[in-house]
Amino acid sequence: MELKISQMDQITENELQKALANVAVVLVEPKYPENIGAAARVAMNCGISRLLVVRQEEPDREKMLKMATHKAADLIDRLECYENLETALADFAVVVGTTARQGRQRRPPNTPRVTMGQVVPLLAENRTALMFGPEHRGLTNDDLKFCRFTSTIPTADFASLNLAQAVGIHCYELYHQLLYSQSGATAFAPKQATTFELEGMYGHLEEVLRKIEFLKNTNHLQDDYWLNTIRKFLGRIGLQSREVKIIRGFCRQFLWYDQQRGK
Amino acid sequence: MELKISQMDQITENELQKALANVAVVLVEPKYPENIGAAARVAMNCGISRLLVVRQEEPDREKMLKMATHKAADLIDRLECYENLETALADFAVVVGTTARQGRQRRPPNTPRVTMGQVVPLLAENRTALMFGPEHRGLTNDDLKFCRFTSTIPTADFASLNLAQAVGIHCYELYHQLLYSQSGATAFAPKQATTFELEGMYGHLEEVLRKIEFLKNTNHLQDDYWLNTIRKFLGRIGLQSREVKIIRGFCRQFLWYDQQRGK
Numbered sequence: 001m002e003l004k005i006s007q008m009d010q011i012t013e014n015e016l017q018k019a020l021a022n023v024a025v026v027l028v029e030p031k032y033p034e035n036i037g038a039a040a041r042v043a044m045n046c047g048i049s050r051l052l053v054v055r056q057e058e059p060d061r062e063k064m065l066k067m068a069t070h071k072a073a074d075l076i077d078r079l080e081c082y083e084n085l086e087t088a089l090a091d092f093a094v095v096v097g098t099t100a101r102q103g104r105q106r107r108p109p110n111t112p113r114v115t116m117g118q119v120v121p122l123l124a125e126n127r128t129a130l131m132f133g134p135e136h137r138g139l140t141n142d143d144l145k146f147c148r149f150t151s152t153i154p155t156a157d158f159a160s161l162n163l164a165q166a167v168g169i170h171c172y173e174l175y176h177q178l179l180y181s182q183s184g185a186t187a188f189a190p191k192q193a194t195t196f197e198l199e200g201m202y203g204h205l206e207e208v209l210r211k212i213e214f215l216k217n218t219n220h221l222q223d224d225y226w227l228n229t230i231r232k233f234l235g236r237i238g239l240q241s242r243e244v245k246i247i248r249g250f251c252r253q254f255l256w257y258d259q260q261r262g263k
Numbered sequence: 264m265e266l267k268i269s270q271m272d273q274i275t276e277n278e279l280q281k282a283l284a285n286v287a288v289v290l291v292e293p294k295y296p297e298n299i300g301a302a303a304r305v306a307m308n309c310g311i312s313r314l315l316v317v318r319q320e321e322p323d324r325e326k327m328l329k330m331a332t333h334k335a336a337d338l339i340d341r342l343e344c345y346e347n348l349e350t351a352l353a354d355f356a357v358v359v360g361t362t363a364r365q366g367r368q369r370r371p372p373n374t375p376r377v378t379m380g381q382v383v384p385l386l387a388e389n390r391t392a393l394m395f396g397p398e399h400r401g402l403t404n405d406d407l408k409f410c411r412f413t414s415t416i417p418t419a420d421f422a423s424l425n426l427a428q429a430v431g432i433h434c435y436e437l438y439h440q441l442l443y444s445q446s447g448a449t450a451f452a453p454k455q456a457t458t459f460e461l462e463g464m465y466g467h468l469e470e471v472l473r474k475i476e477f478l479k480n481t482n483h484l485q486d487d488y489w490l491n492t493i494r495k496f497l498g499r500i501g502l503q504s505r506e507v508k509i510i511r512g513f514c515r516q517f518l519w520y521d522q523q524r525g526k
Contacts, residue, residue, distance in 0.1 A: 042428050047419030071423045156310030160334045168428045169435045
């Protein structure tokens with residue numbers, strides 16, 4: 001087959017805008033409003049125009065604006081505030097969680113470069129969240145269970161990155177890889193199930209597993225361990241909406257069958 | 264020849280430390296001491312332990328420390344202050360100047376990724392400066408004349424990166440590429456001439472060019488244009504110390520010959 005040169009062209013402006021419109025930065029419990037402002041500024045520099053915050057209180061507008069500067073004020077005006085992470089992520093199909101380097105792990109396998117290489121081809125068809133934890137402790141395991149991808153910035157022994165710096169490096173990687181990708185590279189991205197669909201499926205699966213006493217209700221730690229293991233391998237597959245429906249169909253059928261037998 | 268697998272191993276800890284010890288961040292006329300502190304913090308995260316500032320006044324220590332946090336306080340204590348850029352750069356052989364996206368240039372050819380790909384192989388044997396201009400205007404053409412490399416972060420139409428973010432993205436690129444490079448990749452880097460040696464050579468060349476009236480002393484703008492053109496093509500070569508000596512030897516010989524003839 002003849003290779004058409006035009007297919008090798010760089011991503012078009014339309015493709016770029018479509019992909020970027022699907023990306024949001026999600027800050028979980030950020031302590032300092034200044035960091036929200038700084039994150040807004042660097043996100044806008046990379047063409048990302050949605051910023052979500054999960055936080056009990058609305059952050060102080062003036063403190064955010066000080067770091068956002070007037071150029072990113074618009075993004076602060078459109079800031080989306082949620083009290084609950086699951087609700088915030090409901091519409092997203094691709095969730096990337098960022099974690100700090102652990103202990104002596106000098107070369108994390110999932111650097112922003114590697115992770116964004118997997119995420120960029122999915123952007124065109126999937127709402128994508130880049131998620132960052134609070135300044136003092138990062139994301140918890142409970143936050144990370146929503147993530148299909150994780151990303152770790154490689155750092156020297158001294159490791160204490162500012163929140164907005166971590167946002168900046170991830171936005172830079174995503175934007176750089178997208179901008180220099182080829183036209184069509186993101187066009188046929190499979191449409192993934194959203195967090196809302198996935199959480200419904202996990203709830204359904206849990207119901208079945210309790211029914212068959214795979215989960216015992218007597219040891220919550222062990223139950224959580226199994227549930228997280230299931231999340232991890234199902235998460236890796238990158239389930240599509242119709243696949244989620246098939247799995248839920250199976251759960252529903254099992255629960256119906258079990259009820260019939262009990263009669 | 265048999266390929267030894269051990270030669271393909273990743274860069275060793277010793278090679279990494281040796282390369283990083285040659286790197287410095289140079290901030291030209293930074294306005295806000297807080298930005299110096301934030302730059303110190305992100306530089307240390309990437310294993311970079313020299314920070315130079317070119318500034319008329321010593322920056323306020325408390326304001327720097329506030330953003331550096333106690334973890335990068337050591338780098339603030341060792342901050343090197345210079346009043347003059349040429350003096351600050353004298354010992355450096357590789358100088359990278361960072362510039363903002365110009366106008367509608369959507370895809371700069373020299374992104375941090377591309378530039379660091381050229382710089383990393385030189386690190387082992389050459390003191391290397393990553394240079395950043397002031398917050399409100401960036402580096403001037405006069406600052407950029409010292410640079411063998413330039414680097415531009417790709418940004419969306421909205422372009423107003425915070426100084427410390429620009430430092431962070433460049434340090435991340437350098438550290439990432441170095442950390443994942445192969446052992447030996449930086450071992451045989453040619454030793455380049457320093458800024459001090461190069462500036463001596465350019466001064467000598469200028470003297471010759473004035474003598475032969477290639478430079479006319481009547482039109483300073485035009486003289487500067489020619490001098491910058493010469494800087495640009497000689498800069499691209501990556502001259503080594505002994506090559507600089509050869510060029511200066513030629514200049515010296517010409518000036519001697521000219522003097523003899525005049526007698």
